[in-house]
Amino acid sequence: MKIALPLAACLSVPILSAQLPRADRARVLKQMDDTAPHYGQLSRLIWEFAEVGYKETKSSALLQDELRKHGFRIEENIGNIPTAFTATWGSGAPVIALMGEYDALPELSQEDVPERKPRSVGAPGHGCGHNLFGAAVAMAAITAKDYVEQHKLPGTIRFYGTPAEEGGGGKVYMARAGAFRDADVALTWHPGSENHAGLGSSLANINAKFKFRGVASHAASAPWNGRSALDAVLLMNHALELMREHVPTETRIHYIITKGGAAPNIVPENAETYVYARHPKMTVLDGVWARVVKCAEAAALATETKMEMEIVNSVWDVLPNDALAALLDKNLNAAGGVKYTPEERAFAEKLRRTMDLSSAPPLGSEETIVPPQVMRGLGGSTDVGDISWQLPTAQFTAATWAPGTSAHSWQSTAFSGMTIGRKGMLVAAKTLALTVLDLLHDPQQVKLAREAFEKRRAGVEYRSRVPALQGAPLTYRDTK
Ligand SMILES: [Zn+2]
CATH class of the missing domain: 3.40.630.10 (Zn peptidases)
Structure with missing residues (x-):
């Protein structure tokens, strides 16, 4: 041997x-x-x-x-x-x-x-x-x-x-x-x-669900009354795709759409995307994550929807x-x-x-x-x-x-x-x-x-990126 x-x-x-x-x-x-x-x-x-x-x-x-x-x-x-x-x-x-x-x-x-x-x-x-x-x-x-x-x-x-x-x-x-x-x-x-x-x-990892809330409306007879939460999800994810070129090389960003609306003929009131960002160093990832959040804020602004971020979890390298x-x-x-x-x-x-x-x-x-x-x-x-x-x-x-x-x-x-x-x-x-x-x-x-x-x-102090009072995400594997 x-x-x-x-x-x-x-x-x-x-x-x-x-x-x-x-x-x-x-x-x-x-x-x-x-x-x-x-x-x-x-x-x-x-x-x-x-x-x-x-x-x-x-x-x-x-x-x-x-x-x-x-x-x-x-x-x-x-x-x-x-x-x-x-x-x-x-x-x-x-x-x-x-x-x-x-x-x-x-x-x-x-x-x-x-x-x-x-x-x-x-x-x-x-x-x-x-x-x-x-x-x-x-x-x-x-x-x-x-x-x-x-x-x-x-x-x-x-x-x-x-x-x-x-x-x-x-x-x-x-x-x-x-x-x-x-x-x-x-x-x-x-x-x-x-x-x-x-x-x-x-890889250090921060991940969160971005929940967008819009206004439901008939998608054919009164679309102008609606504000699509799904549009916000698509816009946010597109912003992440464009950002990919301009982040430190070893960054990884991936997402899934966890909620996309109820039916095609209803302007989606609620939509959600679940995003992971990773980098070999937490100290670098912090900067990338701040920009991920900006993508979400910008998508909400452009689509006149409300955005709420829920950090699901974060781990260090x-x-x-x-x-x-x-x-x-x-x-x-x-x-x-x-x-x-x-x-x-x-x-x-x-x-x-x-x-x-x-x-x-x-x-x-x-x-x-x-x-x-x-x-x-x-x-x-x-x-x-x-x-x-x-x-x-x-x-x-x-x-x-x-x-x-x-x-x-x-x-x-x-x-x-x-x-x-x-x-x-x-x-x-x-x-x-x-x-x-x-x-x-x-x-x-x-x-x-x-x-x-x-x-x-080398003197770096550990602090979890999960909010201090947040408990373990015990239901993160729940399927509706
Ligand atoms: Zn394993």
Whole structure:
């Protein structure tokens, strides 16, 4: 198996020797191989539940039960979010936060077969692999706890059940409620199509619904009496299209029309467009967003309609952490890649025939570790970003899908429900468990993580762009 150069060597971050003894490491990894079928089953159940953001009742309860059974103290309803919870074991410093997600995506229902076949047409599915995500983090928390209990190490392990990552920003509101106040370090991972730990970031994101209100009228007999809210939506979106040329290059702007009127023969009284703007830096995005709002105001002025903006959510870009990335990379290499059986390879081959593979690497018989790189792609946005500006935070990717698979696709739902997904999940859980134990074994690592955090933060103060008194958007996935 090809093992990449440890990240520490590239970044000159010292990896101290007071870490977990080698024999203990081997024992921990062996224990995880033994318990893998159980946690694989847990991930499969969450995959079948396929609950969207803030509706993850069964998924959240399943993970809570598992953690409770292993002696974790559960705290529910964090930040007034019914599906958010924490599960804590141990006491005192350092407090290691492990963040697990479990929300599914609308309309991505899919059987674990290599051709398009929804389990239930139009239903949600785990196209971002968050079923593997939550189960792997629970597995890591429980495994690390077993070791800490046995060896009487000081410190606290806390699993954060963080709902609605897909656009609902659960972590923003959990942090606002003080759930991370005493945490020293936060760790997480994400399913993907390669094994990779590095200094990747994500896009800061502000999104809002722009609601226009006009005057209804008969569209044929008295159109002059009407003021069309739909016209305002079209005008605003056109203004955004023109603005696209004049914003910083890495900006992303996208929208959907969420309300366009009731019938063609009625001048639309109400219309609504739902807009996302993103940029690698929140500080730059602030300026872009101010102009998005001007487009809305101008559209209302021109069409003599009223405009109301409702910020749905906002997340920060991820602030990487050099010290934690180095530890994760070392432990990802210790966990190793995955090997596929001939059946899994055939499954992946067949699924890859349904994808655009122009920029995808070939399919091997195993997924190895990709060498760390300082920056990779623009990617999407995540509420991990908000945590990363409040305390030292790091995440990595494990290969739960074949190379070339897009997140948020039916193909990724298929992989996330079968053994290829579960093999990647085990790599992730092992990497996390070893990293928690390194941090608890050697408090100096926690100090290095804090130093790396302060250095990258460079004095920028975190403040969420969601209005201070606004709660989590618990109904954002509601369809009328
Ligand atoms: Zn995701």
